[in-house]
Amino acid sequence: MARRRRIRPASALESLSPLLILSQIVALQTAFYAVATVLLLFTAVVLGVRFSLDWPFSWVPVNGENAAGWTVAIVWLANSMTSVVAITLLVGRTKLVLDFALTIHFIHLLITTLYSRSLPASWLWWAVQLGSAVITVSLATWLCQKRELRPLAFGGRARLIPTGGDGHEMVPLKRDQEP
Amino acid sequence: MYHLFKGLYYYATTKEGTLPVCPAVCAAAKYSILLLGLDNAGKTTLLEKIKSIYLAHAPAPRQGAQPPTVGQNMSTIPLPAPLPPIYLKIWDIGGQESLRNLWTQYYTSSHAIVFVVDSTDKARIEECRDVLEIVVDAEDTEGIPILMLANKQDREESLEVEEIKEVFNKIAERLSARDSRVLPISALTGTGVKESVEWLVTRVMRNKEYRPPLMR
Ligand SMILES: Nc1nc2c(ncn2[C@@H]2O[C@H](COP(=O)(O)OP(=O)(O)O)[C@@H](O)[C@H]2O)c(=O)[nH]1
Ligand SMILES: [Mg+2]
Numbered sequence: 001m002a003r004r005r006r007i008r009p010a011s012a013l014e015s016l017s018p019l020l021i022l023s024q025i026v027a028l029q030t031a032f033y034a035v036a037t038v039l040l041l042f043t044a045v046v047l048g049v050r051f052s053l054d055w056p057f058s059w060v061p062v063n064g065e066n067a068a069g070w071t072v073a074i075v076w077l078a079n080s081m082t083s084v085v086a087i088t089l090l091v092g093r094t095k096l097v098l099d100f101a102l103t104i105h106f107i108h109l110l111i112t113t114l115y116s117r118s119l120p121a122s123w124l125w126w127a128v129q130l131g132s133a134v135i136t137v138s139l140a141t142w143l144c145q146k147r148e149l150r151p152l153a154f155g156g157r158a159r160l161i162p163t164g165g166d167g168h169e170m171v172p173l174k175r176d177q178e179p
Numbered sequence: 180m181y182h183l184f185k186g187l188y189y190y191a192t193t194k195e196g197t198l199p200v201c202p203a204v205c206a207a208a209k210y211s212i213l214l215l216g217l218d219n220a221g222k223t224t225l226l227e228k229i230k231s232i233y234l235a236h237a238p239a240p241r242q243g244a245q246p247p248t249v250g251q252n253m254s255t256i257p258l259p260a261p262l263p264p265i266y267l268k269i270w271d272i273g274g275q276e277s278l279r280n281l282w283t284q285y286y287t288s289s290h291a292i293v294f295v296v297d298s299t300d301k302a303r304i305e306e307c308r309d310v311l312e313i314v315v316d317a318e319d320t321e322g323i324p325i326l327m328l329a330n331k332q333d334r335e336e337s338l339e340v341e342e343i344k345e346v347f348n349k350i351a352e353r354l355s356a357r358d359s360r361v362l363p364i365s366a367l368t369g370t371g372v373k374e375s376v377e378w379l380v381t382r383v384m385r386n387k388e389y390r391p392p393l394m395r
Contacts, residue, residue, distance in 0.1 A: 006192055006193060006194060007193070007194050007388050007389050008189060008193045008322070008389060009321075009322030009323070009358075009386055009389045010358075010382075010385040010386040010388065010389060011322070011324070011358040011382075011386070012189060012322070013189060013190070013193060014385075016182060016185055016186030016189050016190075017186060018183055018186040018187045018190060021182055021183045021186055022183060025180070025183065096182060099180065099181045099182050102180075103180040103183075106180065148344070149341050149344050149345060
């Protein structure tokens, strides 16, 4: 089937490279689970309970009925800082923060549903996701904005090197592509 | 994930480019650059500076030497090696309010827009933003690189680049994906001028599928 093909601005294509976006998503999700696991492991040790993979991957531990559930909920909220830092460092673009932040939580919903074999039925779990998403979006947006407005050295060459943080430049300039 | 799917869709529906390989053809490629900005921003001085850097025998501009531009100035600049062998046709159009509706006629044939800002003129920064907004929102400027120059950085009282960026980012945020950049320059001393030209060269050449150069 012949599909209609269009010519698009180079900038649109470069900033939407699926491979780049996919690898960023993978990296963010990995950071999200890695730090969460460490934090939960630490919490389990402090609480003196046995740690299992249920802690990071199941929604069941996040319940509002006992103190342990609330502790786990707070750990998950603290873990939103992981996403804040990771998004600021790996993505860095204010306009993309909302998308990436929601994606992390959406993938977490998928994984936890598959792992627990049921949609999360704990209200606290949903509340934690909402809180975590709000924290991630607002803090990461704020940090990325600060980064984008970073001062530039006047006249130096440094700013022609891609940094990913220069918000006004939607596509980092790659000098090596000059002939 | 939205951007992932958008990117996949773009890749699936974008025409594969056929790059011109013949160096003879490439050598004659001409890209038009439009210098825009309020009057007194330094557009004419910048054009004179670019000429003095890239053309032999062109005199360097002096302070206060440029009368307000009536009509337009145009210079064709052949780029010296190691830059690619292309020509930049730089258009300097008057920035007075009465001349601004002439700008639109140039959009379709230009490959990049340079928006020059007088960083010392804090009083007109709002006006500047409004005018840039009009340029950016124009249908015919879609998909072409925009370079914003914070000019007169040699003057003590010039705004910080961050302050200019703050103004510019508000506009840039609304754009989907666009080549844009803010650079601090001094058209008088020449600081940052080469970097600006190099940025433009890279961007217009990368965008040549979407907006092909004039061949002659
Ligand atoms: N100090 C300083 N003055 C500049 C600079 N660029 C332009 N000017 C001065 O600003 C005034 C207006 O410049 P002009 O090029 O005519 O602006 P145009 O209306 O945008 O073409 C002139 O007096 C220039 O000498 C600069 O980088 N530094
Ligand atoms: Mg002028």
